[in-house]
Amino acid sequence: MDTEWIEAVRAGNPRAVARAISAVERGGPGAHAVIAALFPFTGRAQIIGVTGAPGTGKSTLVNELAKYYRRRGDRVGIVAVDPTSPFTGGAILGDRLRMQDLSGDPGVFIRSMATRGSLGGLASATFDAVQVLDAAGFDLILVETVGAGQSEVDIAKNAQTTVVVDAPGLGDEIQAIKAGILEIADVLVVNKADRDGAGATVAALEMNLNLKPKSEKSWRPPVLKTVAIRGEGTGDVVDWIGKHRAYLEAEHLLKAKERARFRSELDMVLQRELMSRLLSHLDGDEMDSLVDKMASREMDVYQVANQLLHAAERSQA
Amino acid sequence: MSERPIRVLIAKPGLDGHDRGAKVVARALRDAGMEVIYTGIRQTPEMIAEAALQEDVDVIGLSILSGAHMDLFPRIVEEIKRRNVNDALLVCGGIIPEEDIPALEQMGFVGVFGPGTSTQDLAKFIRDEVGQRRTRSAQSPSPAR
Numbered sequence A: 001m002d003t004e005w006i007e008a009v010r011a012g013n014p015r016a017v018a019r020a021i022s023a024v025e026r027g028g029p030g031a032h033a034v035i036a037a038l039f040p041f042t043g044r045a046q047i048i049g050v051t052g053a054p055g056t057g058k059s060t061l062v063n064e065l066a067k068y069y070r071r072r073g074d075r076v077g078i079v080a081v082d083p084t085s086p087f088t089g090g091a092i093l094g095d096r097l098r099m100q101d102l103s104g105d106p107g108v109f110i111r112s113m114a115t116r117g118s119l120g121g122l123a124s125a126t127f128d129a130v131q132v133l134d135a136a137g138f139d140l141i142l143v144e145t146v147g148a149g150q151s152e153v154d155i156a157k158n159a160q161t162t163v164v165v166d167a168p169g170l171g172d173e174i175q176a177i178k179a180g181i182l183e184i185a186d187v188l189v190v191n192k193a194d195r196d197g198a199g200a201t202v203a204a205l206e207m208n209l210n211l212k213p214k215s216e217k218s219w220r221p222p223v224l225k226t227v228a229i230r231g232e233g234t235g236d237v238v239d240w241i242g243k244h245r246a247y248l249e250a251e252h253l254l255k256a257k258e259r260a261r262f263r264s265e266l267d268m269v270l271q272r273e274l275m276s277r278l279l280s281h282l283d284g285d286e287m288d289s290l291v292d293k294m295a296s297r298e299m300d301v302y303q304v305a306n307q308l309l310h311a312a313e314r315s316q317a
Numbered sequence B: 001m002s003e004r005p006i007r008v009l010i011a012k013p014g015l016d017g018h019d020r021g022a023k024v025v026a027r028a029l030r031d032a033g034m035e036v037i038y039t040g041i042r043q044t045p046e047m048i049a050e051a052a053l054q055e056d057v058d059v060i061g062l063s064i065l066s067g068a069h070m071d072l073f074p075r076i077v078e079e080i081k082r083r084n085v086n087d088a089l090l091v092c093g094g095i096i097p098e099e100d101i102p103a104l105e106q107m108g109f110v111g112v113f114g115p116g117t118s119t120q121d122l123a124k125f126i127r128d129e130v131g132q133r134r135t136r137s138a139q140s141p142s143p144a145r
């Protein structure tokens, strides 16, 4: 592969960065080649996840955070992920709509991504996009995801600091806990504090935090109120992200976090690669007829899976 | 690794205030399996070109009702070219008089769609055109493509 584009990405050339992200997003050997070329130049960026229920104000908050970091002189990359429709494969990616203040600033690069529903691939694709931005020299990368399921939680694991955004009146505090979203929060934000019920939402989150077992050293997430559309309280969010970062550094947790991330990434990639290799050895018709056997209660799922695994091993040998 | 979904930027340049039509188009294209980056109203030529660049879109769709297209579109095309986004398909729709179409085609718009266009026709047009372009560019591979 010629290396001109690698230099262009590293120099932060927006066209080269945009294309490299498209390539990693597409997956397969092309994506692997891009990552292989850029990986040595990653590991410098501070990565911040912003997640939470739909419509809580994540994009509006990201816009405000990015403005703060720009004032500090950081170059800011943003990856905003929205769900792909499971029915049509299409998506409306609307996060940029709330980030217009950042437009025209060459120190900001915003990329919208759809979840595309690939098998566990979302977190990998998102993180690969983050790695492209990291190699392109962005000091700080904000990753917005809709906190709905496991894959979003996986994405959050890729961040050094995760901000979970809630809003009053959603009645989804319980929902959030179910999705394990509170577990991943380093900073909790109750946005739309201009609305009724913000105090109650803060209290509910505080209560849930108090239920968690505490150890002397561990980090306790603050619960902060913001009105992101007016930029109120967003400075506190920046401060607490900074405090969390300082905590990670003081406790020597950054390296540990990175190792944990690499480990979970490796697990994910292995799962995906093994699965696709396995499927390439299997015959679709045979699988269908085995599903028929399950439907008629002749074989159960473990028997079928074992039979297929044996068949794949034989055809590989 | 499957075919990359078609990525479309939908933007409304100029000062006309509502975006009902643009939203209908955005939804229809999503329902046709495309990824639609929706940036909303009051987009400057610079904002549109920058979004197209960063999002690496296959299609740039402009919607305009104000009548300012002959003023705004050349500036948008200029900003797009300045950023080297030369392979994105340009289409536009809204209220555009028949007599402006040749000039728009001259500027590089491959599709000009009036208010009566069905969203199915629009989706089919985009799919066909992008399909052709992808086949062509697959024959001349460029880095990271």
Ligand SMILES: Nc1nc2c(ncn2[C@@H]2O[C@H](COP(=O)(O)OP(=O)(O)OP(=O)(O)O)[C@@H](O)[C@H]2O)c(=O)[nH]1
Binding pocket: A053, A054, A055, A056, A057, A058, A059, A060, A061, A095, A098, A146, A191, A192, A193, A194, A195, A226, A227, A228, A229, A230
């Ligand atoms: N009242 C009030 N509205 C807000 C506030 N912050 C954001 N909003 C509005 O809430 C709506 C959703 O904001 P977004 O920033 O798009 O929220 P989001 O969480 O990114 O939404 P999705 O990406 O669709 O999940 C918009 O209409 C915002 O203007 C706030 O502090 N107060």
Ligand SMILES: [Mg+2]
Binding pocket: A058, A059, A060, A094, A095, A144
């Ligand atoms: Mg959003």
